[in-house]
Amino acid sequence: MIERAQLGGVGIPETKLALYHTRDDDVLSPTFTIYRLNKPIELTGMDGNLMATDTVLLMLSPQSVNQEVLEIMSLISSLVIQEPKTIELFEEADGEAIKQFLSEHFFNYVQQKQVRSMDYV
Template sequence: MLFTRGNILGTIDVKTQEEVFERLAERAVSLGLAHDAQAIVRDYKEREEEASTGFGGGIAIPHSKTDDVSEPTVLFARLSQPVEWNSIDGKPVQTVISILVPSGANSEHLRLLSSLSRKLVHPEFVEILNKGTDDEVFEAIDGVLSGNAS
């Protein structure tokens, strides 16, 4: 599992879901976590066509199993303005946690998605994601991923 402070994009200036996907994919490539940004964008879009990854409450968890990454990776970004996402509550998204896993890593994919989704029902966790510093966000997400979250 790869989640470092470099996986936090901070606040990004985007206007569409596709732009969000592009920025996440570009960061994965720039960190050496993936090789082909366009392949990742395509994988995100295919997954989104199956069902929206808009969790509700302004948060989305776009995720993909892709041949372009060699190990599970989590990325985080806040959006400078809300972006339409077809979320389950009909509201736009302003906070994004992305999960990328190798194609064969089904159990790891489900574990990461489940761990993060369960934590999103805790208001204090959501508050950190929405308003915390990058260090606070890193500690919160890293705690969930490592199983040390309170």
């Protein structure tokens, strides 16, 4: 994770969120975890500016994964910054509210994939 942070900023500008995402052979299975810090830390944002964060979003994956896993990880990343209310959700909401939000979007994602695959039948 230190190596990832050294590659470039991990803080999402104009939020209190940091998104660490990386793929590595030492990771056994894809994970998405949210950590609430007891007190804010300062780090570099994706825009290169220093910022304070109190919520760390950790997205890890094995180096070799199938396309579906990459699509799901991309979906999560895009959902985080989708709009101000989703940023607020990830900054402030409890775990159950976030699980509900992600479940709804995963369900929609799977439904769309099924519709697309039926178009080829």
